[in-house]
Every structure is written in C-alpha cells, then in structure tokens.
Amino acid sequence: MKPFALREWSLALCLGVYYLLPLVRWNRGLGAPDQAVLIDFPNQRFYFFFIELWPQEFYYFTGLLILAAFTLFLMNALGGRIWCGYLCPQTVWTDLFYAVERWTEGDRRARIKADAGPLTANRLARRALKHAIWLMIAWWTGGAWVLYFSDAPALVKDLATLHAPAIAYIWIGILTVSTYLLAGHAREQVCLYMCPWPRIQAALTDEWALNVTYKYDRGEPRCSMKKGRDLRALGEKIGECIDCNQCVAVCPTGIDIRNGAQLGCIQCGLCIDACDTVMGKIGRPTRLIGYDNDLNGNRRIAGQKEVFKPIRARTVVYAALIGMVCAVMLYALLTRSLLDLNVLHDRNPVAVKLSAGAIRNGYTLRFLNKRGFDRVIAVDVDGPANAQIHIAGVDSVTPDRPMIVLARDATTELRVLVTAPFGETMEKTQPVKFRITDIGLGEVASATDHFVTP
Amino acid sequence: MSQHNETDRVSGRSTTGHEWDGIEELNTPLPRWWVLTFYATIVWAFGYWVVYPAWPLVSGYTAGVLHYTNRAAVAANLAQLEAFRGEKMKALDTASLADIENDPALLALARARGKTVFGDNCAPCHGSGAAGAKGYPNLNDDDWLWGGTLDQIMQTIQFGARSGNAKAHEGQMLAFGRDGILKTDEIVTVANYVRSLSGLATAAGYDPAAGKTIFAENCVSCHGEDGKGNQEFGAPNLTDQIWLYGSDQSTLVETITKGRAGVMPAWSGRLDPLTTKALAVYVHSLGGGK
Numbered sequence: 001m002k003p004f005a006l007r008e009w010s011l012a013l014c015l016g017v018y019y020l021l022p023l024v025r026w027n028r029g030l031g032a033p034d035q036a037v038l039i040d041f042p043n044q045r046f047y048f049f050f051i052e053l054w055p056q057e058f059y060y061f062t063g064l065l066i067l068a069a070f071t072l073f074l075m076n077a078l079g080g081r082i083w084c085g086y087l088c089p090q091t092v093w094t095d096l097f098y099a100v101e102r103w104t105e106g107d108r109r110a111r112i113k114a115d116a117g118p119l120t121a122n123r124l125a126r127r128a129l130k131h132a133i134w135l136m137i138a139w140w141t142g143g144a145w146v147l148y149f150s151d152a153p154a155l156v157k158d159l160a161t162l163h164a165p166a167i168a169y170i171w172i173g174i175l176t177v178s179t180y181l182l183a184g185h186a187r188e189q190v191c192l193y194m195c196p197w198p199r200i201q202a203a204l205t206d207e208w209a210l211n212v213t214y215k216y217d218r219g220e221p222r223c224s225m226k227k228g229r230d231l232r233a234l235g236e237k238i239g240e241c242i243d244c245n246q247c248v249a250v251c252p253t254g255i256d257i258r259n260g261a262q263l264g265c266i267q268c269g270l271c272i273d274a275c276d277t278v279m280g281k282i283g284r285p286t287r288l289i290g291y292d293n294d295l296n297g298n299r300r301i302a303g304q305k306e307v308f309k310p311i312r313a314r315t316v317v318y319a320a321l322i323g324m325v326c327a328v329m330l331y332a333l334l335t336r337s338l339l340d341l342n343v344l345h346d347r348n349p350v351a352v353k354l355s356a357g358a359i360r361n362g363y364t365l366r367f368l369n370k371r372g373f374d375r376v377i378a379v380d381v382d383g384p385a386n387a388q389i390h391i392a393g394v395d396s397v398t399p400d401r402p403m404i405v406l407a408r409d410a411t412t413e414l415r416v417l418v419t420a421p422f423g424e425t426m427e428k429t430q431p432v433k434f435r436i437t438d439i440g441l442g443e444v445a446s447a448t449d450h451f452v453t454p
Numbered sequence: 455m456s457q458h459n460e461t462d463r464v465s466g467r468s469t470t471g472h473e474w475d476g477i478e479e480l481n482t483p484l485p486r487w488w489v490l491t492f493y494a495t496i497v498w499a500f501g502y503w504v505v506y507p508a509w510p511l512v513s514g515y516t517a518g519v520l521h522y523t524n525r526a527a528v529a530a531n532l533a534q535l536e537a538f539r540g541e542k543m544k545a546l547d548t549a550s551l552a553d554i555e556n557d558p559a560l561l562a563l564a565r566a567r568g569k570t571v572f573g574d575n576c577a578p579c580h581g582s583g584a585a586g587a588k589g590y591p592n593l594n595d596d597d598w599l600w601g602g603t604l605d606q607i608m609q610t611i612q613f614g615a616r617s618g619n620a621k622a623h624e625g626q627m628l629a630f631g632r633d634g635i636l637k638t639d640e641i642v643t644v645a646n647y648v649r650s651l652s653g654l655a656t657a658a659g660y661d662p663a664a665g666k667t668i669f670a671e672n673c674v675s676c677h678g679e680d681g682k683g684n685q686e687f688g689a690p691n692l693t694d695q696i697w698l699y700g701s702d703q704s705t706l707v708e709t710i711t712k713g714r715a716g717v718m719p720a721w722s723g724r725l726d727p728l729t730t731k732a733l734a735v736y737v738h739s740l741g742g743g744k
Contacts, residue, residue: 348583352741355597355694362594362741392739393561417741 007269010086011095019140022147028052029372032409039149045409051333052409054370063329067322072197074318076204078310079291080211084197084266090190091266093141093183094252097134104130108249134184135176142175188253191266198263205261208309212267213292214247214258217300222258225282240284247271247289257289339377340368341436343447351454359384359426359453360419365434367414369406376439378403383432383451384420391416403439418451426453543567547728551604554735561739568736571729575721584740588699589716594740597696599688602744606685608734614720615688622720625687630672631711638711644668645706651681651693654701 026036026049033040038047046053053060075082084091104126105111114123146168147155158164159172182190191198205211219241223231228238241258248256250271253264257271276286296306346362354360369375378401381389389402392415396402406412418432432451437444460469462478472479483489502508506518546554546564554560573582579590586592591599600610600623615623630636636644646656647665656662670679676689683691690698698716699709721730737743 346583348581349585349592349594352585352592352594353695354595354742355691355696357695360594360741392741393555393558415739 007086011092014087014089014092015096019144022144022152026050032372033151035151037148038151041149052370054368057336060329060333063325063332067325067329070318070322070325073204074315074322076201077206077209077315077318080205080209081198081201081265081267084191085268088266090182090195091268093137093179094187096137097183097187098252100133100137101130104133131184134180138176138179138183139172141179142172145175146171188264188266192253192264202263206314207294208312208314210291210293210308211261212257212265212269212272212289213261213294213297214241214289215287215292215297215300216258217297219258219288240279240288242278242282244278246274246278250274261294337443337445338370339375339436339438339443339445340370341434341445341447342366342368343434343449345449345452349454351452353422353454354419358419358421359451360417361432361451363416363418363434363449365414365416365447367404367406367412367436369408369410369412371408373408375406375408375441376403377406377436378439379416380435380437381418381432382435383418384426384430385423387418387420387432387451389416389418420451422453428453543728543732546731551608551731551734551738554731555604555739561735564732564735565739567729567732568734571725571733572736575725576733584737589714591698592696593737594742595696596742596744597691597694598685598742598744599690599698601685602738602742604734604738604743607737607743608730610718611725611730611733611737612720612722615718616715617717617720619720619722623688623718625676625689627676627689627709627714629711629713631707632713636668636672636710640664640668641707641710642703644673645703645710648681648692648706649701649703652695652701657703 021037022035024036025034026047027034028047033047035047036049038045040047044055072083101111105114105123117123143159146159150168155164155168159168186194218239220239221237222241222243223238225242228242232238247258248254248271250273251257252268252270253266255262255264257265272287272289272291275289279286279288293308299306342365344364344366346364350361352360352362365379367377378398379389379391380401381387388400390399391402391404394402394404394414396404404412404414416434420426429450429452431448433446433448435444435446460471460478461467462469462480465480468481469478470481503516504518505520506522507515508518509516542563545560546567549557549560554564572580572584576584580586580593581590584593591597596602598606600606600615609621610623613619613621613623616626628635631638631641642657643661643665646660647662647669650656650662650665669681673681676687677683677692678689681692683689690696697705699705699714721733725733
C-alpha cells in the first residue's frame, strides 16, 4: 500500500457519502417522509435523521457554518491544507476524473507519447470513452444532487420514466455541465485562480503547522546519481535529492515543492509518494519530502532536536471554540421548543368599544406544532382584569379557557378576540400574555403583546 | 452636406469643411454598428405595421394580421381570472352563509375575498379596518342599526339603507327642531334625557320628568319606551355606549334639531351574489356579528 493510501480512502468515503446518502431511509412514522436527509422546499422542512428543522430554525445552519470555519482553521493549524488535499469536492471529483483518464488513456507518459504520435482510431475511441465516462459521472453527480430535495426512490422512478418535474432535469443538467467542466477541464485552475481559501490560508498558518515540505537540509545540494558518486569520491558534501523531477511531474498544480510552501500546493501528498518510490529504488531513506513544520529544517542543520507542537495556544483556542459552538448548538437542539406561539395585534382598528362599554382587542395567533401528531392545547390570557378570550370560529366546551386541536407538523393561524370591561383606572396600553398548554404533555409556550384602549 | 475633401493637417482626418476662426470640425461619423442597428430597427418597424394595429383610417384603423387589441387582452385576462376564481369559489356559491362560517376552509376563503372587496368598495366610508367614522358605523363592534346576523348584514349590503332601492331599509330621524315639532328648550331637555339613558352626566337645571315626557311623546315610536332602539327602522339603541354621531349635548341637540338620514348604497347591482356573500361573512367575522 502506498504511504498516502489514506487519501484514496478519504476520496472514496466522500464520494460514497455524497452518492448514497439520499438513499438512506429513516422511519419517522406515518405521513412523514422516510428519507434520512431531505431538504423539502415545498413543505419548508429540513430532515436530518432524527432532527426536523423548520425555516425559522435556520440559525442552526449558521452554527454549522461557524463550526465548519473553525474546523478548517484547526485542520490548517495541525496539518496544513488537509481540506484541499483530502476533502474538497474539487479535489475529490478531479481525482475521480484523473482515475478515469488513467484507465482509458493510460498514465501521463503514455498520454504524452500518444499525443506526439498520429491520431489513430484506437486513440479516438479511448478519448471518446473517457469523455463518455466523465459525462456519466457528472450526470450521476447531478442526479444525486436532486435526490436530496425529493423522495429519492420515487424521484429516481420519475426521472427514469420522464415524469419528473422540469426543474429536476434542469438541475441535473446544470450540475452535469459544471461537474464535467470543473473536474474534467478546469481542474487545479479552480484551486489556483478561483478559490479564496489559499489566500486566507496563507494568513492563518504559522511556523508550527505541519505542511508538505521538502527537507532542504537533507536534499541540498541536489546532484544526479552519477555525478554525485564522483563528487562524493572527491569528498564533497552531496544532498540526497537526485533532481529526478518526479515530484514536479506528479504535482496536480504543477509546482516545484522544493521551492518551499506556496499558494499552489494543495498538499495532496502525491509528491511524497513519488519521492518515496524513487528513494526506495536508489536505496536512500524515504520522506525526503514529507509532513514537517517550518522550524525543523534549520534546527536539523544546527544539530538540534526536531520539535513538534500540535497542542499550542492556537490549536487549543480553535478546539475550545469548536467545543463551545457544538455545546451551544446541542443545547439549543435538545431544549428547542416543539410548541410555539406568535402573536400579531390587529392594526386597524387597534381597539373596539362595545355597546356595554367593554373594550375588545383583536389578535392573530399563530400556533406552531412541531410534533408528528395532533395535539389538544388550551389557550389562556393574562392581561387586563377580567379579560375574556374568544377564538373566532371555535366553539369550545370550556369558553373561559378555549381548547383547540393543532394539526401535526403544521402551523395554525386563528383570530383571537380579548374583551375586558372598561375601568377608569385602565392603562392606555398594558401588556397581555397568551399562554398555550398542551393538555396531554404539559408543554407550554407563550407570547406577549399589548392590550390597547381607544 | 457640402461636397468637400479636406483633411485636417494636425490629426490627418477628414473634416466636414466647417471652419470657425481656424478651428475645423473633424468628420467623425457614428459607429457603423450603431448605424446598422438603427436601420435594422426601421426595417423591424415595418413588421409592426403588418402584425399590429397601425394606421388610422377614416372610420377605424388597420387591424394587423394578429387582430390584437388592448381591450380584448384585458377581457381575456379577466375571463381567465373569473375562470380561476369560478372553480375556487364554486364551493362558496352553494354553501349557506352559516355553513361558510362553520367551515374553516370556506371561512378563510370568504374572508380573503371579502377583505379585498371591502377595501375596494366599503373602505371609503367605513375605513380600511371597518372602524367607521362619525356617521359611518363601526362594523367591528356589537351594535347594529339594521341587525347584525349574517342574513341581516347580507340584506343591508344588497339593498342598502335609504338608498332608493325598493327593498332598502327605510326610516329616518325627524328634524324635530327645523320642522317645528319641538322648541329649542324642549330639545335641550330631551337631549339631556337621552344622555341620562346611558348614564351620562346631565346639565345643571335639567328637568328629568319633562325630558321623560317629551321622549315619550316624540321618540318612543321608533326608539322604544326604554330607548333601546328598533332595528326595523334603523333606530339606534340610546342606552349603550356607542354613538354614531356623538353623545355630547351639542351634537345631540343638532341631531334632534336637524334629523339624521345616513345613506348606505345598495350593492346588488354592482357586486355579484357570490361576492356579496363573501363580504357579508367578512363583516360578520370582524368580531361583532350576532
């Protein structure tokens, strides 16, 4: 196994999750979608295994974005551009496309040789096959994308029988084109010219971060095998780099790692593999190129011990921030209310005087039932003395404390009238609080507004 | 343009031949792409003559091969809207007023339609929130001149009050002062009596017995012996807290002297029955419906 087989496993895992996740089922009971991960735009719900989020809970995604940023920073402080080399979709799909290219047209040397030669039918066929497979992967990528937005098995069937909505085909088309262009043709140009991360990363790194590094203290001065033997015989000091250029040849962004850390290095580790192979063949120690920090080269030259410091102020702070955001999100998720209430006071008229002199205010109450079953709730009002509540269109058996049924996983909007006898001491405006109580579960929610006298 | 073939010595470009005090005007034509686009638009315009109405004739105009008119386009849009509404509103058409109020879905539909119609037709007098104004009843409260049941509201909307419609509500507050039925001091006395009916303060030197007598002789036929009004004649309840024109003494004196005869137009000719139904349900559901 190659030293950096880890990378291939990572790519396979990322692709596997992306393509297969929409097919995973998760039982949520009758009437609810049974797809583990589903972004249901028409019904405005987001499902993630046991979590169901409503649009007003979008702030969880803000938390996820904060988490993603800090994780990126932490990875960077520990091991450089791990994201770029192992996890970024651009890298993952580009590598998949490279693999297809190697399989159809041969490795780099074979392709250069073929390009120099005449255009044969065999070459044309191989090239056509490559593009066909690329397009198929791109199409499947788009296909998997739309499955996140609708029930996957049903949509697959509809897509196959040409009954799916036009928007599904349009998105598959868009993603097919973008995948084919980005992974097949733009490739590392995306990293070099389009991606903002290399620019930010350069400002976030420090001398302790592990990066793919050419150990110049070992490698310099470079010298070919033959010449090196002669020079060594003369007693000159010779480095271990034989200047075979393999590290440059394998680099997807075409840089020379021996020039030090640079923007183009996505730290995929391919040069480590290439150099180790060569070193193995010529019987020299491997890892002339390897993960190292900026300090160790000079320390080795000075005869000092190598230093590694994964736990330092920067990483501790990042880890603490990640832990804090995780804790806040978890707390918010576990304590989030599954019963909620919003209230909106009538604007016109704000108050109505009744014939007996009482004052009536109208409100629109919006009840949110986030549970998967219908529930009965009682509505109470705390406000002006002797206030009476009436819900329009609801004849409750308990008029003083009306009960209503909230449909499962839905909002219910009702007009509520609050009437209070007018007293000379009544404030012009006073707070009014609506409380709802789930009769069965005892869950409560409340919302406040004002009671206004004309 | 004059024929010329001169070249500007400094820039080497041709000039238009115009020269002022030694300053020459260079010949700088419009860009070719611009000129070509301009000619293309002229050619394009001929297409309009053929396709769309273009030239006025003695009694009409050239119709164009599409026979397009704005009026027909509006009519088609309206027909489309009616067709769309027709399907949605069919349920409202067959349901009774009470059924609509008891079905949440129908109620929501009727309220939505009613709110729009109210804004277009009723808001100028009753206000956009139906809160009314002096002389224009507040439709949110529980006090009704002509009755607050669904059917009564429907009837009032359809035929109005003192609207001239044969089925309109009739009945009026007489001009007791102007027509010489009551003298000024009697009017002040009965005005104070009316104020006392709803517990309002009376003026100094007011004679309750005289007020009661004047009221009994002139007012009870419409407003009732106890002053609670009569919806048959649109006579308001004088014992409650709601006053259409105002409860202070001078307003009451004015009301009794000159009479009142507010008009509610009949809408049966302007609103179709289905719309009227939705409107009646909307008004009833504002909170004061009986």
